[in-house]
Amino acid sequence: MNAIALVNCEFTDRALWSRILAEADEASTQDVFFKPVVVDTIAECRDLAGAIISRIAGLLSPPASSMSLHMALRSLLDQDSRILAAAAFDMAAVLDRDPATTKALHVLLHAKGFLALQTHRFAHALWNAGQQDFALHLQSCASRSLQVDIHPAAQLGIGIFFDHATGIVIGETSIVEDNVSILQNVTLGGTGKEAGERHPKIRSGVLVGAGAAILGNIEIGANARIGAGSVVLRPVAPETTVAGVPARSLHQNRSMAPARTMDQLFDDGQPLYDVGL
Template identity: 45%
Template structure:
């Protein structure tokens, strides 16, 4: 007897929770009913909702919402990792941002999360050889969210960018998994040199607001960069650096700085 095929979507706890939260919004704030249905409840999967949001936010008189939706749908259909990363990023924001109380908030309201998901589609385009479309997506992300991530940059999953004003991540930058950064962070170069010229950020790093990490340098796993620092040299793993130019002031203070989100120095710090 042939196996019967089911039309029921695979169990997706993250997406089911988002839909449940959206129904709560409709109940508690009926004026948001249309917004919740259009953006969330109308869609069968989280990938469909992400594609809809991507197209809605980045559409312009130059490229229509329909074209952008087709691009996003193609990206999610051809690269399952994009959806996996989107879920990991959402959980990262929920776990690390005390202002996030529901799963739907990053997808609907937090521009850092939305900018990273849009960048991921631009990165997929870049890797597919569609350089001009990827560059267009980069431009629209910058215009809409104030976040400028080159589509060639490589960024892992479990990323949290809080507030996300004036984020700059250069072409040859690499960001590992489970990294947290605040607003006005730059991962940039140091001049007009070509080639591999941007920072390599290890897993679990916490980068404070306004920090500038410049040049082809390595920031070791589970380290901390204090707010306002200018980092011009390699940072060892599990260290804290601060200052202009930044120098090592001690250990990271905990096994996973990006998750604890602790920006304070202990009493032994020379600063």
């Protein structure tokens, strides 16, 4: 695991959970109408993993069956603690890269990209264990409730940030490595009905702009930038910016870590989508 996002001690599992508890207590004191939300999500939980499970179960299932899903997810976590080992990295990524999010509590309660990622980690574990029906059920629930559709077989790293997240689609044989940032309405898809490896491989540190479509079994090199609205059909070299329909290479990146800086402007200040094609 790449620990860049957790170098600061404030982003450890226990520190994040302590921060969430403090923020929840403050929010409950300040707003009586918000207090029941905090109680339902936080009060009965003993750690960050438990709170995430509680939030996922509450969002994805009707009240009558949410407890059953909660129990199933907890059992799965007890069997394989690695499922949510990346949660702190993902939460740290949101806090580090989204200036609109200042509280860890808000990530847990409101950041559907974060919650979709954690749901996928359960679904991926189920898929690998041969429980494909349950895995596909979780995928379907997350797609309906969170508007993020990630096939359970897709391989996702840690420290991933889905900004806004609405409309993100990630296909079955996709790979998304560590510390990648993806904005809304991005598709990592195939080019037809071919079998086998047919989806993109997104290497570490990549920034994918809103509305981009990356299609086929192609590699997007580490620390590349994909402009908003681009259609990428060919491999992209590391540390390169591409944009347009179809996407073309523009220049090497100004930043060695575009996924962390979220830098979406050209050197002359033009937005990445404005390529004049």
